[in-house]
Amino acid sequence: MAAVVNALELNNISKTYGNNCVVSELNLAVAAGESLAIIGHNGAGKTTLMKLILGLTQPSSGSIRLWNNTLNAQRTAASYKPIGFLPETVAFNGGMTARHVLNFYARLKRQPPSQCDELLELVGLTAAAGRRISTYSKGMRQRLGLAQALLGQPQLLLLDEPTTGMDPFLRRHFYRIIRERQNEGTTILLASHALTEIEAQTDRVVIMKQGCALIHGSLNELRTAAQLPTLITVTLMAGQTDTLLHAVAPAIRHRRVNGEQIEFSCTEANKLTLLRCITQRRDCIKDVQMTAPRLDDLYTHFVNGSVD
Amino acid sequence: MRAIASLALEEFQESLRNRWALSAIILLATLAFSLALLGSAPMGETKASALNITTVSLSSLSIYLIPLIALMLSFDTIVGERERGTLLLLLTYPVARWQVVTGKFVGHLVILAITIFLGYGSTGLYLLFSTTGSSGDWSLYVSMMCSSLMLGAVFVAIGYLLSVRVNDRATAAGLAIGVWLFMVVIYDLLLLGLLLSANGQNLTPELLEALVLLNPTDAYRLFNLSGADAAALLATSSTVAQSTAMTTPTALLGVLALWIVAPLAIAILLFQRREL
Numbered sequence: 116m117a118a119v120v121n122a123l124e125l126n127n128i129s130k131t132y133g134n135n136c137v138v139s140e141l142n143l144a145v146a147a148g149e150s151l152a153i154i155g156h157n158g159a160g161k162t163t164l165m166k167l168i169l170g171l172t173q174p175s176s177g178s179i180r181l182w183n184n185t186l187n188a189q190r191t192a193a194s195y196k197p198i199g200f201l202p203e204t205v206a207f208n209g210g211m212t213a214r215h216v217l218n219f220y221a222r223l224k225r226q227p228p229s230q231c232d233e234l235l236e237l238v239g240l241t242a243a244a245g246r247r248i249s250t251y252s253k254g255m256r257q258r259l260g261l262a263q264a265l266l267g268q269p270q271l272l273l274l275d276e277p278t279t280g281m282d283p284f285l286r287r288h289f290y291r292i293i294r295e296r297q298n299e300g301t302t303i304l305l306a307s308h309a310l311t312e313i314e315a316q317t318d319r320v321v322i323m324k325q326g327c328a329l330i331h332g333s334l335n336e337l338r339t340a341a342q343l344p345t346l347i348t349v350t351l352m353a354g355q356t357d358t359l360l361h362a363v364a365p366a367i368r369h370r371r372v373n374g375e376q377i378e379f380s381c382t383e384a385n386k387l388t389l390l391r392c393i394t395q396r397r398d399c400i401k402d403v404q405m406t407a408p409r410l411d412d413l414y415t416h417f418v419n420g421s422v423d
Numbered sequence: 424m425r426a427i428a429s430l431a432l433e434e435f436q437e438s439l440r441n442r443w444a445l446s447a448i449i450l451l452a453t454l455a456f457s458l459a460l461l462g463s464a465p466m467g468e469t470k471a472s473a474l475n476i477t478t479v480s481l482s483s484l485s486i487y488l489i490p491l492i493a494l495m496l497s498f499d500t501i502v503g504e505r506e507r508g509t510l511l512l513l514l515t516y517p518v519a520r521w522q523v524v525t526g527k528f529v530g531h532l533v534i535l536a537i538t539i540f541l542g543y544g545s546t547g548l549y550l551l552f553s554t555t556g557s558s559g560d561w562s563l564y565v566s567m568m569c570s571s572l573m574l575g576a577v578f579v580a581i582g583y584l585l586s587v588r589v590n591d592r593a594t595a596a597g598l599a600i601g602v603w604l605f606m607v608v609i610y611d612l613l614l615l616g617l618l619l620s621a622n623g624q625n626l627t628p629e630l631l632e633a634l635v636l637l638n639p640t641d642a643y644r645l646f647n648l649s650g651a652d653a654a655a656l657l658a659t660s661s662t663v664a665q666s667t668a669m670t671t672p673t674a675l676l677g678v679l680a681l682w683i684v685a686p687l688a689i690a691i692l693l694f695q696r697r698e699l
Contacts, residue, residue: 166699171514171515171698172698172699200512202511202512204508205508205512206507206508206509207509208437208507208509210437210440210441211437215436219429219433222425222429223426223429223430223513223516223517223518224516224517225425263512
């Protein structure tokens with residue numbers, strides 16, 4: 116047996132509602148302390164996956180293991196304990212204050228009320244803690260959602276599209292909190308529909324489509340697997356386009372943008388060759404722009420099978 | 424146990440916050456007061472005491488009002504939280520589903536108890552200190568309040584059953600009204616129609632008794648009428664009341680208790696099977 120404990124293991128998980136297969140034969144292992152992002156369209160099965168892990172629904176087939184304990188239909192209350200969950204659209208009783216609601220959840224998790232004040236401070240809601248939640252903005256609600264998820268130092272955090280409604284500043288703050296928790300050993304599972312957003316936030320990425328995991332690995336591994344072209348746009352002096360094209364190896368695909376611009380799309384392998392070729396003729400070149408494949412392109416590539 | 428207490432407290436605080444409890448107390452108190460003040464008018468000051476008349480007339484009012492209040496309180500408890508999305512989060516906490524239902528039930532029961540005891544109790548106190556009430560039977564008034572609470576609990580449990588079963592609040596509300604109409608109004612009309620058309624034939628007293636016991640509101644009615652010898656005061660109910668005179672108060676309370684436990688148990692069972 117390997118020494119690494121998996122915080123979460125999904126073995127051949129399938130979930131069907133009627134004839135509709137939401138998750139099909141999914142295998143996934145998340146090591147303790149790892150952070151993993153699940154990326155997919157709306158309806159790719161991310162939320163269902165979270166519900167399965169939380170035991171809110173039962174898988175049609177397959178098994179789920181949390182810290183090497185198999186989840187069964189009769190979950191014991193104790194098995195919930197180390198999990199924190201932030202739902203996609205977090206909802207609270209709007210008539211109550213944030214402090215009241217957080218206290219209520221703390222009691223359910225058997226945590227001291229003092230923790231509530233710390234968490235409200237952490238997510239920056241101390242000033243608004245005495246206000247009714249119905250007066251809160253979406254971002255504030257989301258932050259309160261994070262606060263309740265962090266109650267009781269969970270060992271596994273499930274975050275379902277956590278940053279919807281947050282501005283970039285809050286988003287950065289949010290991910291800083293998450294990273295701190297990860298450094299303390301918390302396992303993070305994060306669902307999102309935007310790959311760009313979780314860049315540099317997670318160790319590993321799983322891309323889901325129609326309930327299946329298309330691919331998983333680190334972002335660099337995904338880049339290598341996708342073999343997406345790097346775009347190099349060269350702006351030349353007037354009438355110099357053919358001079359450059361003659362010099363460049365014909366294997367590199369190119370496209371004339373206009374009379375003075377050429378766009379090359381090259382692979383990792385011939386990128387440097389092209390650049391060398393360009394620099395040798397720098398006297399006839401005005402400008403060079405390089406665009407590495409963006410994360411959105413990666414995502415589109417894996418979901419659609421091509422970049423559009 | 425702590426989880427149940429937390430959930431009950433939350434439910435209780437919510438109904439205080441949204442003024443539900445307050446308006447229910449005012450409603451019950453107003454009606455009880457008007458009955459106490461008006462009730463003695465047609466009777467004069469003779470025969471039955473004002474307290475006994477109030478007990479009987481309040482119990483017949485409660486048959487309509489208490490189920491309605493209880494259903495209003497309970498119909499959206501699960502389905503409403505589901506629709507708002509708070510249930511999803513709650514169930515990821517270390518609470519079992521039966522604890523959620525039980526906790527809410529305890530909370531609602533406390534609210535109902537406070538509503539009934541404050542609403543009806545205030546009138547009782549008024550009668551106690553006014554001269555007319557001194558001669559009446561206080562135990563009847565108290566047992567009327569207690570059985571009203573049981574009747575309320577029955578319909579809270581039925582409300583949960585609806586709430587667990589349906590998918591949206593509107594359906595739950597519609598069904599709640601349907602249940603109220605059937606059990607409180609239509610059932611008795613059907614029974615009365617059966618009684619008249621059969622004209623005593625085919626319909627044995629035992630069968631009639633069984634039919635009456637099937638409905639918790641009738642059990643409540645009988646309990647309060649058979650207790651008060653003022654049963655004869657209410658002509659409309661007297662037919663049923665007399666034909667089942669052998670029904671003991673204990674049996675009637677048993678029927679009410681069964682009507683609390685059974686829907687609640689089924690609600691918990693359905694809730695546990697429910698996928699979210």
